[in-house]
Amino acid sequence: SNGESVDASDLREITGIDGGAGIMAATETAIDTYGLDLGLQVSSGAAMTEALGNAIANEEAIVVTGWTPHWKFGAYDLKYLDDPEGVYGGEESIHTFTREGLAEDAPEANAVLDNFYWTEDDMNAVMVDIQEGMDPEEAAANWVDENADLVSEWTDGVDQVNGESVSLAYVSWDSEIASTNVVKTVLESVGYDVELSSMESAFMWTAIAEGEQDAMVAGWLPATHEAYYEDYKDQIVDLGVNFEGAKIGLVVPTYMEDVNSIEDLK
């Protein structure tokens, strides 16, 4: 750019992710609530981060559906837009959910899933390795090796099993690619064969509710996945929070100096 601050005047759309993500429904609400003359591009987490990187490389205007925890905040100078109407809610927690009956069918897996809890530093370490090109399974295994003390808190008292299988569903968001591969590695360390299945958000929730998948560590509450939770809460088991201090919202590069609120996108 010619050094002038980059504003939102030439933006035509918000760069989104997969259509079933809660942040996408929230963004449709934001477009309506704030009266934005912007489209919402439906794509994927990976496509969103590629578009973000390209825009930043060219110091162009961009606004993305963003969330914390995510490696993008370590890689780029970004900011959340103020949300005076509170469309995106406040602090979110990520929950672990299982199908009904898992505690009876696979008590050792259920115990590990129930114990799973980690922080933004933990998740960022895995996400950054993956972002820098490491295979998710390798990044997860490295993190588990380097954090044996924390991992032992999840597995202490859990008996070894002999090749029983467990299925984990997730959506290909960088945060959940990291968490699901770490849980896979730890379940394998107590003897399970673990099958990962990535799918759209709606299918993930349905698969747990219908018992097709054993568990997922990708339940964003209270706001982001509220609609899914309301649909399925009586058919699934909430093992509680595995990550605290999460957040969703609209995110822009800091070089968009005059764009600090969703109101500034009008």
Ligand SMILES: C[SH](C)CC(=O)O
């Ligand atoms: C994209 S966030 C990880 C979750 C969501 O918006 O559904």
